Amino acid sequence: MRGKVAFITGGSKGIGYGIAESLAQEGVHSVLTSRTQANADKAAKAISEKYKVKCLGIEADVRDYKAVKSAVDRAEDAFGQIDYVIANAGLGHFGSVEDLKVEQWQEVIDTNLSGVFYTIKSSVEALKKTKGYFISISSLAGENFFAGGSAYNASKFGVTGFTQAVMLDLRQKGVNVSTIMPGSVSTYFNGNEPDDKDAWKIQIEDLGEIVVDLFKLNPRTLPSKIEVRPSQPPKK
Template sequence: MQNIENKTAYITGAAKGIGFGIAEALVKNGVKVAISGRDKQALEKAHQILGEQNVLVLESDVRNFDNEVKAVQQIVSKFGKLDIVIANAGVGKFAPIDEMALEDWNTMIDTNLTGAFHTLKATAAQLKENKGYYISIASLAGANFFAKGAAYNASKFGLVGFTQAAMLDLRDYDVKCTTIMPGSVASNFNGHTPSEDDKWKIQPSDIGQMIVDLLKMNPNVLPSKIEVRPTKTK
């Protein structure tokens, strides 16, 4: 198994939910972690829980490529390198296609799809130099369409295709790329507040452990696309 201790990871959208669960799992395994998002207060709260040591907090909007370039510069300045990138930032707004607001469509495509591209483009040089790992957090909505989900489906179908194509572009540089497609997760997505009613769902810590397992896997093996569901339906 690969040793991930003292590796450096960058996680977008990591103040809450899945991103925070991933950050927590990586910190517990000795990884130096940079977390980013747009909510300064939520990021500071996450920082307090994760601890001050070997955690860097960055305000960055993945829709802005220059923000992501600056974030990478700050990570390398503090930790000296970047090995692992988790493109997790995402939003969801749902409506019939004829009622979908242009602003909501653009926000989802710009965040869920173009944002993941910005993150990878900004980090690709570091990943190639350090033979790193890029992981995008997609969704089962990237394979299963549903009513009122046209914009969200489009962004997640696109993210799955983007990550798989990037995998082919980068694997000869010894850079791994994986997309994880979770089903129902007990997260803060779309303004939801997790409660006891969410105990049947995948937990953010489960996704965190999955990523730790991927990073530790034999380097000859690449699970490039992973679908993950709750064991039960409530």
């Protein structure tokens, strides 16, 4: 894996950052996107200095196809290749369908679902060149619905189905495709502040380890859909 290049959306914090760190430990260079250049630069600087790999931060809102395509083009120009793409950027708005605003629905769908499409659409030619790997970060909410989750469920059910169809589209082209479906993860998602109360949750480095394992697996074998959950959640 050393010397390969990963493109990670939403890479400035949370799951994306954890994946970038795990890959950096294997000598993988990264391009991290964020909605703000300041956050992208901060994360890229931290990883490059700690792990002595190259890391580039790029401002790109995944709701904007042109912004994602520009970021992918910049990544390929800077490194000459893209071996791994992780579509991680996501957000959530929760509440009864009676209260959910149209703007909230659109933001969730545009970010979580259309953003994944824009990411693979922008990078598929680069991945075909390297016989690379595409991973989307879905959720257990992509199979399990819950009250107040209509927008989030719709987006993640969509990501799960979309990614499995893409897997069938691309596997004969030499591009492996997987979706990872985590349960509760210790991140800043939905206003959470990670601390000791989150010790029971999946940690971002755990997901990073899974990604590394996928990339190290012989490419003839493809775990196309991976459910991940805390082993000992609090009793209800």
